Amino acid sequence: MDGLGRNEHRELDREVLIDSGQDPVSQVIDQTETEDDAEPSFFSKWTLPSILFLLTVFTTLWAGAYQAYSGPVRGPLNFLLASPEALWRGIPFAGSLLFILTTHELGHYLLSRIHRVPASLPLFIPGPPHFIGTFGAIIRMRGPILSRRALFDIGVAGPLAGFVVAVIVLIIGLSLSTVVDRTATYGLHLGEPLLLQFMSWVVVGPLPPEADVVLHPIGFAAWFGLFVTSLNLLPIGQLDGGHVAYALWGSRQRTMALAFLPILLILGFVGWSGWFLWAFMAGLWGVGHPPVMDPDVPLGRNRTIVGWIALAVFVITFAPVPFSFH
Numbered sequence: 001m002d003g004l005g006r007n008e009h010r011e012l013d014r015e016v017l018i019d020s021g022q023d024p025v026s027q028v029i030d031q032t033e034t035e036d037d038a039e040p041s042f043f044s045k046w047t048l049p050s051i052l053f054l055l056t057v058f059t060t061l062w063a064g065a066y067q068a069y070s071g072p073v074r075g076p077l078n079f080l081l082a083s084p085e086a087l088w089r090g091i092p093f094a095g096s097l098l099f100i101l102t103t104h105e106l107g108h109y110l111l112s113r114i115h116r117v118p119a120s121l122p123l124f125i126p127g128p129p130h131f132i133g134t135f136g137a138i139i140r141m142r143g144p145i146l147s148r149r150a151l152f153d154i155g156v157a158g159p160l161a162g163f164v165v166a167v168i169v170l171i172i173g174l175s176l177s178t179v180v181d182r183t184a185t186y187g188l189h190l191g192e193p194l195l196l197q198f199m200s201w202v203v204v205g206p207l208p209p210e211a212d213v214v215l216h217p218i219g220f221a222a223w224f225g226l227f228v229t230s231l232n233l234l235p236i237g238q239l240d241g242g243h244v245a246y247a248l249w250g251s252r253q254r255t256m257a258l259a260f261l262p263i264l265l266i267l268g269f270v271g272w273s274g275w276f277l278w279a280f281m282a283g284l285w286g287v288g289h290p291p292v293m294d295p296d297v298p299l300g301r302n303r304t305i306v307g308w309i310a311l312a313v314f315v316i317t318f319a320p321v322p323f324s325f326h
Contacts, residue, residue, distance in 0.1 A: 001189065001190045001191075001192045001196065001200070001212065001213055001215060001223070040120070040142065044120070045120070045121070046121070048123065049120065049121040049122065049123055049124075052123055052124045052125065052126065053122075053124050055124075055126040056098070056124035056125065056126045056133070056134050056137075057094065057098065058126070059126040059127060059128070059129055059133035059134060060090065060093065060094035060097055060098060060132065060133035060134055061087050061088075061090040061091065061094045061133070062076065062080060062087065062090060062129035062133055063076075063090065063093070063094070063129040063130070063131060063132050063133030063134075064089065064090025064091070064092065064093030064094045064097075064133070064217055065079075065086050065087045065088070065089045065090035066079055066080075066090070066129055066130075067090070067093060067217060067220070068086075068089045068090065068093075068217065069083075069086065069089075071083075076128075076129040076130055080129075090217075092216070092217045092218050092221075093217035093218065093220060093221050094133070094221075096169050096173070096217070096218045096221035096222065096225075097132065097134070097221040097224060097225070098124075099165060099169065100162050100165050100166050100169060100221065100222070100224075100225035100228075101122075101124070101134070101136065101137055101162070101225070101228070102122065102137075103161045103162050103164075103165045104137075104158045104159065104161060104162030104165075104225075104228070104229075104232075105122035105137050105139055105158060106122065106161070107157035107158040107159075107160065107161030107162065108139045108154055108155075108157055108158040109121065109122065109139055110157070111150075111153045111154045111157040112139070112141070112154050114153070115145075115147065115149075115150035115153060115154060117141060117143055117144075117145055117150060117154065118141070118142035118143040119139050119140065119141050119142060120139060120140040120142065122137045122138070122139060123137060123138050123139070123140065124136075124137045125137060125138070132224060136228065145292065146292060146293045146294070147292065147293070147294055147297075148247050148292050148294050148295060148297050148299065149247070149297065149299060149300075149303065151243050151246065151247045151292055152243065152244060152247035152248070152299055152303055152307065153303075154243065155240045155241075155242075155243025155244045155247065156240070156243070156244050156306060156307065156310050158232070158240055159229050159232050159233050159240050159241075159310060159313065160306075160309070160310060160313065162225060162228065162229055163225075163226070163229050163313050163317070165225070166222050166225030166226050166229065167195070167199070167222075169218060169219075169221060169222040169225065170195075170196070170199055170219060170222035170223070170225075170226070171199065171203055172218055172219075172222075173215060173216045173217075173218035173219025173220070173221065173222045173223075174199060174200060174203040174204055174213070174215075174216075174219050175203055176216035176218060176219065177204065177213050177214060177215050177216045177219050178213070178214045178216075179204060179207065179211050179212070179213055179214075180211070180212055180213075180214055181210060181211065181212075182209075182210050182211060182212040183210065185212055185214065187325065188323060188324075188325060189323075189324045189325065190215070190220075190223055190319075190322065190323065191272075191319030191320065191321050191322040191323065191324070192319065193226060193230065193316060193317050193318055193319045194315070194316040194317075195226065195316040195317055196223065196226065198316075200213060226317040227317070227319065227322055229313065229314075229317045230314055230317040230318040230319070231278075233310060233311075233313065233314035233317075234260060234278070234282075234314075235253060235256045235257055235260065236257045236260060236282045236285070236287055237257065237282060237285040237286050237287055237288065237289060238285060238286075238289060238290075239285075241310075241314065242257065242289045243289065244307055244310050245257075245289070246289035246292075247299060247303075247307070248299065248304065248307045250295055251288075253288065253289050254287060254288035254289070257282065257287035257288065258287055260282075261279050261282060261283075261287065264276075264278050264279040264282070265279050267320050267321070271320050271321035271324075272320075272321050272322055272323055272324070274322070274323070
């Protein structure tokens with residue numbers, strides 16, 4: 001599955017694997033940070049989230065427009081200086097990506113409000129326009145999550161909300177994508193999780209071995225939304241998956257996280273080197289989840305079912321080799 005057309009890979013051939021290996025997105029996507037209970041200032045509560053969001057709108061527009069640019073190789077900065085009027089071409093990609101990420105973060109935010117856990121508005125992190133133009137977003141928790149049920153609800157709401165929107169966007173993106181001869185494509189190839197393979201078969205139809213799909217920018221944004229979902233559902237530390245696994249299985253979450261570390265290392269050797277960073281970050285964050293005050297209170301049947309649904313979402317959105325070059 002190609003994320004971009006062949007002309008849209010002119011600098012990604014040199015840069016994407018380096019950027020992906022460092023994986024700045026993974027460092028910030030959907031992490032929670034605990035702050036003092038003091039009332040936040042107007043700047044931190046409203047001004048900073050607004051400024052960061054507007055900057056991210058600009059950088060994702062820039063990235064989307066640069067993906068669609070088919071002129072000579074000049075780099076994103078020269079492209080912007082020479083053709084600022086072409087930024088509007090980034091609207092399909094930027095709008096789709098920000099819709100998915102915003103829905104994900106608002107899932108956390110709204111459930112935090114329902115459970116009366118103080119939390120900031122989503123803080124988007126603008127990034128270089130060479131790839132997607134953002135490092136993701138975070139929600140800062142300004143108070144501890146004391147309840148096991150609150151931990152589960154807040155942790156699972158973001159990935160499932162973002163997943164639903166990503167699937168809708170994926171259907172639209174696939175319907176606008178192009179089927180090409182596989183031998184005519186080169187550059188960045190995207191991993192194909194089970195869900196993408198199934199949706200491609202439904203929307204595009206069965207493909208012969210020599211054919212491939214070049215994703216429309218909307219489809220590429222949806223693919224990245226699925227990628228973010230799978231990363232966040234890893235059952236490690238205070239990732240969303242760590243919250244959900246701890247709420248479901250308590251101290252056994254640490255065992256699950258320790259089991260995932262060698263898997264990530266193996267995938268780093270045989271597939272995408274970015275998994276080495278994830279294994280390192282897991283050790284840095286801590287693989288285990290901190291305890292809550294009511295660990296023995298049962299989640300109930302409905303939450304347990306939702307938890308298994310979240311596990312299924314992880315399985316169908318996970319790509320062992322998310323990026324490769326051909």
